[in-house]
Amino acid sequence: MTLYDRRKFLITSAYTGCSLFCGGTLASVLGGCETVETGEPMIKISEMQTLQTIGGAIKKRYSKVNHGETIIIIRQSEDHFVAYAAQCTHQGTEVKLPKGGIIVCPNHGSRFNIRDGKVLDGEAYQPLHQIQTQYDKAHGLLKIG
Ligand code: FES
Incomplete structure (x- = not known):
């Protein structure tokens, strides 16, 4: 997975499931949830x-x-x-x-x-x-x- 793909995946995930990940890895990668x-x-x-x-x-x-x-x-x-x-x-x-x-x-x-x-x-x-x-x-x- 390229850096671009990874970022796109993370942003998409943020739309659909941000609350599931708040306080976890996704939040730290995105710089906040x-x-x-x-x-x-x-x-x-x-x-x-x-x-x-x-x-x-x-x-x-x-x-x-x-x-x-x-x-x-x-x-x-x-x-x-x-x-x-x-x-x-x-x-x-x-x-x-x-x-x-x-x-x-x-x-x-x-x-x-x-x-x-x-x-x-x-x-x-x-x-x-x-x-x-x-x-x-x-x-x-x-x-x-
Ligand atoms: S990313 Fe280098 S100055 Fe902002």
């Missing part, structure tokens, strides 16, 4: 404490966004959110949640600007892949993807 949400990729901001603060950020997984892999959603201002694929553009390691306006990859230390996902320094040379967001302020709904 985040639930993959299968509904519409949308967040009601009033129900998401972290995103009620400017600079707040969360990781999420939606089956319809970024091939079901982790994304990072960041509140940049009262009315503006950004989302990025959480996979480092160097070798695909999942990046950390931002601190001080910077997203860091734990593998080789590449650092990305939260404003635009561009590389500040490190091994990566491509920005983080940005994912479209649309904020409906009147209803407090953030649509992703």
Whole structure:
């Protein structure tokens, strides 16, 4: 089984049986057993404490966004959110949640600007892949993807 096949198998398994493996091997391989949400990729901001603060950020997984892999959603201002694929553009390691306006990859230390996902320094040379967001302020709904 190639590394790609193994990863594909693990992701597929995560869709179907994540809860069976939480706390076990699969969770450690995937870097956590985040639930993959299968509904519409949308967040009601009033129900998401972290995103009620400017600079707040969360990781999420939606089956319809970024091939079901982790994304990072960041509140940049009262009315503006950004989302990025959480996979480092160097070798695909999942990046950390931002601190001080910077997203860091734990593998080789590449650092990305939260404003635009561009590389500040490190091994990566491509920005983080940005994912479209649309904020409906009147209803407090953030649509992703
Ligand atoms: S995988 Fe992120 S810097 Fe190498």
